[in-house]
Amino acid sequence: MVAKTPASNETDIAVIGGGLVGSAIAWGLGRLGHAVTVLDEGDIAYRASRGNFALVWVQSKGLGMPEYAGWTKASAEQWPGFAAALHEETGLDVRYEQPGGFILCLSEAELEARRDAMMRLHNQPAMVKYPYEILDHAETKRRMPAIGPDVAGSSFCPLDGHVNSLRLFRALHQSFSRHGIDYRPEHDVQTITPLADGFEIIGAWGRLKAGKVVLAAGLGNARLGPMVGLHVPVKPSKGQIIVTEKAAPFLPHPVVTIRQTDEGGVMIGDSQEDLGFNTVVTNPVISTMAERAVRMFPVLGGLNVVRTWSALRVMTEDGFPIYDQSASYPGAFVATCHSGVTLAANHALTIAPLIAAGMFPEDRFGVFSARRFHVPAAA
Amino acid sequence: MFRRLPEARGEPLNFTLDGKPFSARSGDSVAAALLAAGIETCRATPVSGAPRGPYCMMGVCFECLVTIDGVGNRQGCLIPLSEGMRIETQQGARAIAQEVA
Numbered sequence: 001m002v003a004k005t006p007a008s009n010e011t012d013i014a015v016i017g018g019g020l021v022g023s024a025i026a027w028g029l030g031r032l033g034h035a036v037t038v039l040d041e042g043d044i045a046y047r048a049s050r051g052n053f054a055l056v057w058v059q060s061k062g063l064g065m066p067e068y069a070g071w072t073k074a075s076a077e078q079w080p081g082f083a084a085a086l087h088e089e090t091g092l093d094v095r096y097e098q099p100g101g102f103i104l105c106l107s108e109a110e111l112e113a114r115r116d117a118m119m120r121l122h123n124q125p126a127m128v129k130y131p132y133e134i135l136d137h138a139e140t141k142r143r144m145p146a147i148g149p150d151v152a153g154s155s156f157c158p159l160d161g162h163v164n165s166l167r168l169f170r171a172l173h174q175s176f177s178r179h180g181i182d183y184r185p186e187h188d189v190q191t192i193t194p195l196a197d198g199f200e201i202i203g204a205w206g207r208l209k210a211g212k213v214v215l216a217a218g219l220g221n222a223r224l225g226p227m228v229g230l231h232v233p234v235k236p237s238k239g240q241i242i243v244t245e246k247a248a249p250f251l252p253h254p255v256v257t258i259r260q261t262d263e264g265g266v267m268i269g270d271s272q273e274d275l276g277f278n279t280v281v282t283n284p285v286i287s288t289m290a291e292r293a294v295r296m297f298p299v300l301g302g303l304n305v306v307r308t309w310s311a312l313r314v315m316t317e318d319g320f321p322i323y324d325q326s327a328s329y330p331g332a333f334v335a336t337c338h339s340g341v342t343l344a345a346n347h348a349l350t351i352a353p354l355i356a357a358g359m360f361p362e363d364r365f366g367v368f369s370a371r372r373f374h375v376p377a378a379a
Numbered sequence: 380m381f382r383r384l385p386e387a388r389g390e391p392l393n394f395t396l397d398g399k400p401f402s403a404r405s406g407d408s409v410a411a412a413l414l415a416a417g418i419e420t421c422r423a424t425p426v427s428g429a430p431r432g433p434y435c436m437m438g439v440c441f442e443c444l445v446t447i448d449g450v451g452n453r454q455g456c457l458i459p460l461s462e463g464m465r466i467e468t469q470q471g472a473r474a475i476a477q478e479v480a
Binding site for chain 1: 425426450451452471472473474475476478
């Protein structure tokens, strides 16, 4: 097939990866008027953007890196404006809701551990404070009547929410043409070569010259990073998900492992496995997830499961994101995380302008650099 | 729209649809019983409220969803009719919270 207009072989900024991270950054850059080309492997990619759990989640993030808690909270704060902008541009309502979220505990021991974890998180120096509550069974039941007798209690954070992430993905892609973003699917990148005045990107499809290059290729960043002087140690972390038939709304809040979507289906996602590039759904994991979910909400036991799947999180060793710029080849950036939904607002509204300006400021972003993985184990 | 084959056999069975009495035959699925009784729509979709009725009759299209004895989203074509079944047309999504009360 011949394209109507020949694809340009030069661009200001090439974003490698058209998932949620790359799309949000491209959208942010395009809105600022930059010429952006998105090189996307396409839907054959390990597409966390199509398999994720779709929470915009704050509580429980940042133990060991309080700046990550602040970063996450900032994204939750930017989400309403981000969703409104997408709605205005595309007519698509991504159904962002922030009713506050729960983590349910199925024993007193779990509840104690939860209380301790939240205290340790919030006692960190430099921690950005935000409200949360530890609730007993009765108070949890008052707010979420569908919980079962096995729920000992919960933690609740009013900043937590969720979204229709498939619609988010679609809205971002739909807005590309409006901003003149050149989206190229089936554009797997083989090599990136730094030039004196930019980068040359090569694949089976041909070559593209870019002034700047942004690595947003998820797990592919590990391979691409070293080509531009970036170290991106990310590995797959498998998560399995169950979705039920659609039901009338009965869960007013998302739970970290269970949520009712805007369309009525209930998603259950409660697993993490380190098995490499393995996306097989396994009965032992699925049945454990279902068993815990039914203990949390007995009513779920009567719902039919319509589908199960698994997807791969893009995970660093410490679980925190990497935002970095190449010291040896200025103009090369990387953004990678396992919370592409939660952080989408930041990627669109904060990361994109910084890339456009040419630098992640060290005082705010040094902590997210992959340099943190280079510290010798013993000093 | 549908007529029973002359050689079709089976004992008479009684059921209700939305409280009204009907009869069918043993061996009928719920969906077949509805069609034989001249009922062509059994639900309204959760998204647009459009009317739907039994279609594939083999468990794949999920168009024949009805509430049976208080439990929603049952596939009428896969469930054999039994004596005294209380069948209800389903308007919109299954109301799981009310079922278990």
